[in-house]
Amino acid sequence: xxxxxxxxxxxxxxxxxxxxxxxxxxxxxxxxxxxxxxxxxxxxxxxxxxxxxxxxxxxxxxxxxxxxxxxxxxxxxxxxxxxxxxxxxxxxxxxxxxxxxxxxxxxxxxxxxxxxxxxxxxxxxxxxxxxxxxxxxxxxxxxxxxxxxxxxxxxxxxxxxxxxxxxxxxxxxxxxxxxxxxxxxxxxxxxxxxxxxxxxxxxxxxxxxxxxxxxxxxxxxxxxxxxxxxxxxxxxxxxxxxxxxxxxxxxxxxxxxxxxxxxxxxxxxxxxxxxxxxxxxxxxxxxxxxxxxxxxxxxxxxxxxxxxxxxxxxxxxxxxxxxxxxxxxxxxxxxxxxxxxxxxxxxxxxx
Numbered sequence: 001x002x003x004x005x006x007x008x009x010x011x012x013x014x015x016x017x018x019x020x021x022x023x024x025x026x027x028x029x030x031x032x033x034x035x036x037x038x039x040x041x042x043x044x045x046x047x048x049x050x051x052x053x054x055x056x057x058x059x060x061x062x063x064x065x066x067x068x069x070x071x072x073x074x075x076x077x078x079x080x081x082x083x084x085x086x087x088x089x090x091x092x093x094x095x096x097x098x099x100x101x102x103x104x105x106x107x108x109x110x111x112x113x114x115x116x117x118x119x120x121x122x123x124x125x126x127x128x129x130x131x132x133x134x135x136x137x138x139x140x141x142x143x144x145x146x147x148x149x150x151x152x153x154x155x156x157x158x159x160x161x162x163x164x165x166x167x168x169x170x171x172x173x174x175x176x177x178x179x180x181x182x183x184x185x186x187x188x189x190x191x192x193x194x195x196x197x198x199x200x201x202x203x204x205x206x207x208x209x210x211x212x213x214x215x216x217x218x219x220x221x222x223x224x225x226x227x228x229x230x231x232x233x234x235x236x237x238x239x240x241x242x243x244x245x246x247x248x249x250x251x252x253x254x255x256x257x258x259x260x261x262x263x264x265x266x267x268x269x270x271x272x273x274x275x276x277x278x279x280x281x282x283x284x285x286x287x288x289x290x291x292x293x294x295x296x297x298x299x300x301x302x303x304x305x306x307x308x309x310x311x312x313x314x315x316x317x318x319x320x321x322x323x324x325x326x327x328x329x330x331x332x333x334x335x336x337x338x339x340x341x342x343x344x345x346x347x348x349x350x351x
Contacts, residue, residue: 008052008085011038011045012159016167016296021266022283025332027291030282032269033164033298040074040081040109042301043160047183048078050155051144052086061142063087069144070094070131072180072230073102074301079144080111091141093131098229101305121234146239147181153242156187164188164296165195174289176202176282176297178274179211180230182240184298186349189244200289203248204281210234212250216343226253227309227319228273241349247285248343255280258325260303260310270303273310287336 004010014037019030035043055061066089067079076092083090090111094103095118106113119126124133128147135143146152164172175192177185185203192199205212209232210220220234233240256276263269263279271279278297286293309315313323 006085007039008045008049008082011040011049011082013163014038016164017269019263019267019269019279021263022279022286025328026283026286026293028286028289028293028295030279030286031168031294031296032279033160033296035298035300036302038078040078041105041305042074042078043184043298044074044301045078045081046155046160047146047152047181048075048082048144050151050158051146051149052079052082052088054151054154055142055144056086061086061088064140065089066091066138066141067144068093068131068135068141069146070127070129071146073098073106073305074230075144075146076111076113077102077105077109080106080109084110091131091134093127093134095127099305099308101307102229105305146183147233147237148239150238150242152181152183153187153190153239156184157191157242158187160184161188161191165192168294168296170195171294172196172199172296173293174200174202174282174285174295176204176278176285176295178204178206178228178231178277178281178300179240179243180233180274182233182237182243185245186239186242190242193244200285201244201246202281202285203243203245204277205248205250206232206277207250207252208232211240212248212343215245215248215345215347226273227315228253228256228277231274231277236349244346244348246344246346248345249281249284249338249341251277251280251284253319254321254326255331256310257316257321257323258328258331259283261325262328269299271299272301272303272306275299275301275303276310283332284335284338284342287332288338288342
């Protein structure tokens, strides 16, 4: 049992859970890394800790300063928690259309929240540019810059990947992950490929993100939108450049409704929207490749952070989604016949 001196010491060493229902359905062992066990409730705690610790080591941060970051929520929560552990303040700049559950958590951990209108990245009032501008204008502020600061990916290369490797006893066939900043995908895939180049890395991409099309054509093109928050990106950033990818799949939000309800009923697992996308892609990989696989993916955060969206019937209907899940047998049949919808293309940003 870990004994820490500060809350941030408790980040990491999360459990790995074999999903009984989907493993039985697919004939492959599908494992879920339970990142909701981190003290801030998400995988972003790991990046937050590494970003701040590396900045202290470089002399960029000193006690009493303010960490500033543009975030969809979870990184802001993680940074608020870690900042408090190190005697720092936290200012999170966040689009005002994100889940209110995340806004409350930032405040509960002592962070200050600046909510801004959601606008395209090219707009100077985008949350990313707003955070950068605030940090540049104030000498007592430090911009975490989670997209380009590769301490993000380093957290997973140094810690998450090795944890999974040890828990899986070095036997992994497929690794599946969504990408927001690309840090989780980048750091873990880099570590896994160094251990075993044959590990098959799958990117899970939602509607509204252009990563799938970028890998396919070299251009960021997106169609539609998704309820997933902080997932997907429309530009190439340094953390994503760390990634090695073998396959990519784009899956619709309706599948997240089906998988989240199925795991809740069958296994007692309550998934957030990004976690549901991870699990959907893991099931797709299992059925596309055939039985006998050992597949690992992430429960990125607490399912309760998606209560107002993924588990809200009125919200789903407002987005044109059916609150009633598709029969699991029907979904599995679709996934077994994805064919060319699974993009098979090796990509490594560092090559």
